[in-house]
Amino acid sequence: MIIVGGGQSGLAAARAARDAGLRPVVLHAGTEPTGSWPDYYDSLTLFSPARYSALPGMPFDGDPDRYPRRDEVVAYLRRYADSLDIEVRTRTRAVAVHSRPGGGYVIRTDTDDELAGIGVVAATGSFGNPYLPALPGQSEYGGDLRHVADYRRPDAYDAKRVVVVGGGNSAVQVAYELTARARVTLATREPVRFLPQRIRGRDLHHWLHVTGADRLSRAVTTRLVGHATVLDTGRYRNAITSGELARRDMFTRFAPDGVVWSDGTHEAVDAVIFATGYRPDLDYLAPLATLDHGMPQQVGGISTTHPGLVHLGLEFQRTFASNTLRGVGRDAVHVMAALAARRPPRVFRQGRRMLAGHPRSTSPPAAGSSRGRKMR
Known part of the structure; x- marks a missing residue:
């Protein structure tokens, strides 16, 4: 096989x-x-x-x-x-x-x-x-536009104006990382939903394991926690609440030098990173x-x-x-x-x-044999 x-x-x-x-x-x-x-x-x-x-x-x-x-x-x-x-x-x-x-x-x-x-x-x-949504004016935008799949590290964005699109773990993690070097806005369609990383002193995954919640279907899980959620120790929520990481409702279209926000304001932007799944x-x-x-x-x-x-x-x-x-x-x-x-x-x-078709050895091939690690 x-x-x-x-x-x-x-x-x-x-x-x-x-x-x-x-x-x-x-x-x-x-x-x-x-x-x-x-x-x-x-x-x-x-x-x-x-x-x-x-x-x-x-x-x-x-x-x-x-x-x-x-x-x-x-x-x-x-x-x-x-x-x-x-x-x-x-x-x-x-x-x-x-x-x-x-x-x-x-x-x-x-x-x-x-x-x-x-x-x-x-x-x-x-x-x-990677999924990269198509928005009005996108082809005319002259800045750096990429999916998070092509993002590696923040040093390439020193002192730049950056918008990160998305409300999931990767979007928030990358946007927060960039705040140390760039002026960043997290653009989402709705407020970011958070899940606590630790509950009663134990990581969330401990509770997922002992309760069996890790085995729940999508229909049940989304009823319990909603759709996109971000695991957080409080660091990301605090960054957004304090304004250290700005969040705005998703922009409606691109301009040649930036984006147009949902309230109609235009802003020049050097880079847009889509963390859109x-x-x-x-x-x-x-x-x-x-x-x-x-x-x-x-x-x-x-x-x-x-x-x-x-x-x-x-x-x-x-x-x-x-x-x-x-x-x-x-x-x-x-x-x-x-x-x-x-x-x-x-x-x-x-x-x-x-x-039928392929005799199967009852023991693995010897190390160093011509078959090496091969099993088919």
Whole structure:
């Protein structure tokens, strides 16, 4: 079976596949199986403590109550991939998935290779497909306009006038970081909603875990906490309340040198950073005609149009935590059960037990053998 994507979702899928007796091959476009984490902004810090941020089978090293930074997550994923003893093909991008006559799929890569498998796990996440809304006058704006996916550090914005668009964690974290170097306004469509990072001396994720709230569906969660919310120790709320970080209702259009606010006032702005989320990065599934306006047709990660096609890492795929380090492992086990059920039946010939099409070794390859870490 083929797993497309070598980040947290792909690695969780690989472990679940291995545990289910399948032989996964992971295709990853990057240089190492650490997903999009190396490309996030430098100061990115997890909002969940290390003890609640691990993939199945390997806790984070060090203090379990600390909040790991971006580079710690990259190092963790690197170690996790090494521990799995599976085949990971880096610098290999899936460009098209086709159904194979008789069942299964063929995946074509950007190196013109073709791989066949009984199933496909679409685990490419969404970082490669940032959502940038189109506003009036946007094409005429002459300043620096980018999505937060292309933001790295604040020093490039020294003494500049910056507007950050969005009301979620990334928007608030980046806007607050920029206030030390730039004049910043956070532009949102409604007031920012905050959730306390700590309750009764324990991190919120402790309570999510012990109450089972981490496993709630989207419908239940949004009734409880609303839509976009920001986890906060009080620092961000205080910054907005005090005026250290200005917040205004979203501007209505761009001007060549800035923006026009909802009250009609024009302001010159050097840079606009959109922290407006992402959409699933699934163009390689286009030949299957399984996408509906770019979104997969699935229930709980299992395709409703193509048997043997599953998804991982979708927002609210099954629960509140589905697209997080702490939650994707549960979803991986769920979808892998569906793929394992499609495994070709064992047949017996002259006393040799074989899997139809691919004999499977009963033990992993020896270290240093020509197969290396390869399991398919």
